[in-house]
Each structure stands twice: as structure tokens, then as C-alpha cells.
Amino acid sequence: MIDSPQNQHVKLFRSLAEAKHRRETGLFAMEGRRLVAEAVRAGAELMWAAYSPEKFVGPEADRLLHSLMQANVELHEITPRALAAMTHTETPPGIGAVGRIPETYPLAPSPRGGGSAWWLALWQIRDPGNLGSMVRIAHAFGAAGVVAVGPCADFWDPKVVRASAGSVLWVSLLEAEGLPELRVLFGEDSRDGPHNGTTGVPPVLPAPWVLVAADMQAPLACDEAEYALPCVLLVGSEAHGLPEEVLAAADLRVRIPMPGEAESLNAAVAAGILAFQVSRKAARAGQF
């Protein structure tokens, strides 16, 4: 029974709140029954799980322990004290687990296949809750994946993993430094023959594709636009939106019409409304 806050598992788990330690180990931490169950369902590689026999009880807990055993995941019992020392949620969960961060580039096929009609690209989203919600939105609306452009929160930050409700395990997650790198990633030049970008691997989305940008000043309402597919939907943060040079590079700029007086929507809510529009267009085009 793990009890000491100095136990190596406890210390590893806690260290994974920092990007540096995630990069060094290639591991990430997840807290709570729902996330661990989602990881099992997604076929994630779990290194170990630790649960409190005292707190982690009931039929759903039993089911999860059973499926962890079936998947040969190393299981530890842990005291509530050590679990609280290890985890970050306000109400300490009954279980925590450590998993391997999946390879994302070159792309592993997503666990459930998934369409390639559209991608969600996020511009400088630093808030972990918003980033996680946006990954969840991409997953719900059938995006092939999410690209974090510029300085964003880290996909494997425990707060992002939690806000994504496990969707980080279901969609492809990529990073790009800026718009030029995004264009290379998405094979901008593949119209002219095989892709010769800096990465040396095939583009994740074969050109031609269109870049759709969220722009609160755009004349075109998002539900009146025609979305050509495949497309990359690019959204910015609520404080800053997208910079002018990025907007200028977009093929299509759409606005969420707001009759009310609120200055702006939460960035994840805005992304959800736009992602819904794009996914409906893709559905009507028979892409799902």
C-alpha cells in the first residue's frame, strides 16, 4: 500500500504537472475514474494506476479495475493521503494513472478512424481549460485533429487533459510555430507534386484545403457561409483574437453574429459554435 508522499510513483505523478518532466519521460498523468476509463477505452498505453481501496468503490469502480487488470496494467493500492498528495483536483479522486503520450507526428491513425474533412487550429490559446474544451469540441464534431499554433497551453498538461474529458486521446494533436509552419504541415504545396516540406513526411491534409478564420469583424455570418472541404478552422483567444496578418491570409472569414451586448464569448464557446457549423457542412457533404 503506497502511503508516503515521497513514494516514487507519487513523485513521478506529481512531476508530470510540469511540461519539462512530461518531455523527459514521454508520460502524462490522469486523475479520476472517467479519465482513466476513457484512456482504457481509447487503447492508451498505461504504465500504472493507483487507487484507494477505501474510496474507489462501487460497480463502476469495479468495472474499471477489472478492465485495467484485463489490460495487464500495473495496479497499486494507495492511501487517500498519498492520493491527495499526488493529485491536483480539489476533491481528490479515488484513482490516478500514468500513461504514455501517444506519437502524434507522423500521424498514427486515430483510434476510431475519423474523418479528414476538417481540422481545428488554435492560435495562442494559453488557458488550459479553454484548450482542453476545444480538443473536446474537435472530437465531438468529427475533426481529424487539432493543431496548436504558436505559444499555447500543452495538450498533456493535467488541466488540459481533464478539460478535454479524455478527448486528447482520440484526436490527432499537432503543433506549429506559426502560419507558415501550419501551411507546411498541411501540405500547401502538394498541388505541385509530392510534398517537400521541412518535415520530410507527407502532409496531414492533402491540398487543396481552405483556411477559415474566426473574425468578429467579418461581414459574413458563420451560418450563412459555404465551407469548402477539406478545411482548417482557425480560432484565436478571446482577449486577442487573430492578428491582422493571419486574417489577411485566410480564404474565408466568418463572424458569429451576436445581438447582445457582451463584448465577446468565451473562446471555447465561440470555437464550439464555429466547429458545429463546419461539421454540419461536412455532414451534408457526406463526409461522416
Place this chain on the structure above:
Amino acid sequence: MIDSPQNQHVKLFRSLAEAKHRRETGLFAMEGRRLVAEAVRAGAELMWAAYSPEKFVGPEADRLLHSLMQANVELHEITPRALAAMTHTETPPGIGAVGRIPETYPLAPSPRGGGSAWWLALWQIRDPGNLGSMVRIAHAFGAAGVVAVGPCADFWDPKVVRASAGSVLWVSLLEAEGLPELRVLFGEDSRDGPHNGTTGVPPVLPAPWVLVAADMQAPLACDEAEYALPCVLLVGSEAHGLPEEVLAAADLRVRIPMPGEAESLNAAVAAGILAFQVSRKAARAGQF
């Protein structure tokens, strides 16, 4: 200069994190420049504000201090130490203020008029971040107000006020114990003559109105529905949704089509997508 964590203003501010103290005093607390500026803009009654002369600097800070002085708000200087003791955000803000919770029933006219085409009703939303985001959504999409139905987070909880980005000050906020109380509030029986409900005041929305419920099992897609106006859009929490008896009482049940594999959306994101649909219908009907 306020410096002691035991100072009466510091203690009052801190106490307003609890619903009990908000009820006793009729006051609420707000943290940070944006919220205090929004309160001034909304014409909220501010009891006092306290700012750190050391940390609260720059042209935007100066503008806010100027408008607080113009509005004759009692201004205190406070040390960063006392400000940190008083506030709850991770990075302590440079300013905090205490305001009077506006009267919400019988309805004061909303500061900017606002339509009466639709209301947002929230079923048992206990998460303060989600409740605040939903108030912001209602404000952005021109709802006349928000009704919290059943046990919800409190509109004046500092976390709700923050997540609403100040929208709590712009829309009418009501509470109802359950569906019957919601129906009384909205004047269900006003078709038969003057309203005689338990409140003794006119209903906030004259009947007839339709109850639209978010229902992930509904056959009708939210963007293919016809929304009769005025309407009340009712959404539940992401964990539980709306109970069967509530769904059965709705005039219209709509689904957000999700081609992906995510189990559900964040409740605020779902509310945003539905609110957008209703507001577009209202706009097309010339209600804004």
C-alpha cells in the same frame, strides 16, 4: 493604506465568497480591472473599491480610477499583501470592489433595454464556471435573462461573476425551484386573464411561450428546428442532462448533432450552440 488582513474591508470582501454573507449583506465582490470596469459601465451600485497604487498602473488603470472617482465611489489604497489576502484569483489583481446585488424580481429594466424574445433556463448547473459562461452566452445572444432552476451555483459567487465576464450585471437573473415554479414565473396561465400566480407580480414573459429543451436523444437537429417565439431554452448539466419528466413537458426537443465520438460537450459549449440557433431565429423574426 489598507495593509492588515484583519482590516474590515478585507474581511468583508473575503466573506462575500460565501452565499450566506452575500444574502445577509446584499453585496457581492469582484476582482480585477475588467470586472470593475464592466460594473461601472453597467451602472452597478459600487460600495467601495480598493487598489494597489504599486500594481494597478497604466492608462487603462488610470481611466478606471478616474471613472470611479467621477461616480463618487469610495476609493481605498491597499498593499499587494492585503489585496492577495482579500482576493481569490491565482495572480492577485490590482483592484477589487464590492457592489450591491441588483434587485432582480420584480424585474428592473435591464441596463440596455434588451429583447424579450427568449430566456435561457439552466437546470441544476452546479459548476460556477459553467454557470458564469452560460450567463455570458445569454448576454451575447440577446436573451432577456437567465433562470437558474433547482440547485445551481449562485449567480453572485465570485467564480460565477468572473466566468460571466461581468454579464451577471447586464441580464435579468431569476431563480425557480422547479418546472412548476418556472411556469408560474413565466406566466403560464396569463392566457386566461391577469396572472394570479404565487408571486403576485406580473409574469416576466407573457404567455403564450414555448419551452425548448436540449435533448441529446431528440430526433430533431437544433439547426433544422423552427423556434416559435417567445421561448425559454432549457439546458441541463453535462453529467445528467434533463430528467425525463422535464423533457416530456417541453414543447420542442432539439439535439446538437455530433458526428464525432466524444460522449458529450461541455455544458456551456452546448448551451452556446443552442443559444446561437435561437438568437438567429429571433434575429430573422426581427426581434433584435
